[in-house]
Amino acid sequence: MSEKKEVLHVGIDLGTSRSSISASNGQRHVIESYVGWPLDMVAKRVLKKPVLIGREALENRSMLDLHRPLEEGLIKDGSEKDEAAVRELLRHLLGLVGVDPDNRNGMPVRAVVGVPAEALRVNKQQVRKALQNAVDNLLIVSEPFAVAYGIEALLHTMIIDSGAGTTDFCVMNGRLPTEEDQRTLPQAGDFIDEALMRLIRGRYPEAKFSIHMVREWKEAGSFVGPPKNPVVVTAPVNGKPTQLDISQEMRQACESILPPMVESMLDLLSRVQPEFQEKVRNNIVLSGGTGLIRGLGPRLEAELQVVGGGKVRVVKDPIFVGSDGGLAIAIDAPDSDWERLSA
Numbered sequence: 001m002s003e004k005k006e007v008l009h010v011g012i013d014l015g016t017s018r019s020s021i022s023a024s025n026g027q028r029h030v031i032e033s034y035v036g037w038p039l040d041m042v043a044k045r046v047l048k049k050p051v052l053i054g055r056e057a058l059e060n061r062s063m064l065d066l067h068r069p070l071e072e073g074l075i076k077d078g079s080e081k082d083e084a085a086v087r088e089l090l091r092h093l094l095g096l097v098g099v100d101p102d103n104r105n106g107m108p109v110r111a112v113v114g115v116p117a118e119a120l121r122v123n124k125q126q127v128r129k130a131l132q133n134a135v136d137n138l139l140i141v142s143e144p145f146a147v148a149y150g151i152e153a154l155l156h157t158m159i160i161d162s163g164a165g166t167t168d169f170c171v172m173n174g175r176l177p178t179e180e181d182q183r184t185l186p187q188a189g190d191f192i193d194e195a196l197m198r199l200i201r202g203r204y205p206e207a208k209f210s211i212h213m214v215r216e217w218k219e220a221g222s223f224v225g226p227p228k229n230p231v232v233v234t235a236p237v238n239g240k241p242t243q244l245d246i247s248q249e250m251r252q253a254c255e256s257i258l259p260p261m262v263e264s265m266l267d268l269l270s271r272v273q274p275e276f277q278e279k280v281r282n283n284i285v286l287s288g289g290t291g292l293i294r295g296l297g298p299r300l301e302a303e304l305q306v307v308g309g310g311k312v313r314v315v316k317d318p319i320f321v322g323s324d325g326g327l328a329i330a331i332d333a334p335d336s337d338w339e340r341l342s343a
Helices: 041-047 055-059 080-096 117-131 143-150 189-203 211-221 247-255 258-270 274-281 296-307 321-332
Strands: 008-013 018-023 028-032 035-038 064-067 109-115 137-142 155-162 167-173 182-185 232-237 240-245 284-287 312-314
Touching: 008 080, 008 143, 008 321, 018 080, 018 321, 028 055, 028 080, 035 041, 035 080, 055 064, 064 080, 080 109, 080 117, 109 117, 109 143, 109 321, 117 137, 117 143, 117 167, 117 182, 137 143, 137 321, 143 155, 143 167, 143 284, 143 321, 155 258, 155 274, 167 258, 182 258, 189 211, 189 247, 211 232, 211 247, 258 274, 258 296, 274 296, 284 296, 296 312
Parallel strands: 008 109, 109 137, 155 284, 284 312
Antiparallel strands: 008 018, 018 028, 035 064, 155 167, 167 182, 232 240
8 A cells, every 4th residue: 555655646537528637646627628739920929838728728719720639539540730639638637736747757657548438449559659658557448437436336337428529338247347338429519519500500590600609508508308498599690699599409409319329228238137137227327518418317217118217317517527437446456457658
């Protein structure tokens, strides 16, 4: 245990929309997954920084070569700028908890990074490259497994972790999950944003708005099922701020992810050993930012009626649940599980 105390353990949830870090020194931070470089000499003079990260990058995007380097939960392949953006993002997160990635003379750092369930093989090399020499040891796990570990839902549980880029499923059977225990869907928050943008444009062709505005509207007013209150937003129409009722479009866009989500949930349940299926369907945990869509948990619960009913619990504060789980794994993982990165 004395050796464990001399190591800084960190858990990182590398997300398409937001990324979070939890460290064994008590530090926890979350940032938007955006990185930007000044576009020209004027932007450099105004911004006075070589690179902007997170909310600062998003707010100054008109002056930046802005990158959101994760797409459907994967690091975009083939773009040097996107690879550089992931490196800046991860190193910035480490800096927030007191790690200087460029001066590794201090306490050894062991990092657990969560990625989508079916992206482990694809992302492993890119994450490894981004963290080379920034941490001493690395362990890459699936995001839903990190969530399950953090909330100690390790036996007869299904985790549904729905973020911006992917919706990930993992059935926990009291052991490390296998590929057969997990699924990844591309239908998640970004999918809803794009659908909502198309629908609003179809109804209000004269209105001017961006994907960033649509994302904010969704985060404030998303729901499935009958609307409790109208969703009214403001956007310029012919240069004049105009109120738009987007209730119908919001419901349609949010419900567009339901068919594949329900299909995957029921398919994974059918693959659980028969004597444990009732326990699992009564112990489903819905996590992630998209999991907070109003009415989504009860709707999934209603869909379980076809297999005898079940219970869906919604994680109310999903911001740090993945990185906290990663930290718990980091503290518990035996030496043999770690990959060494630093020379």
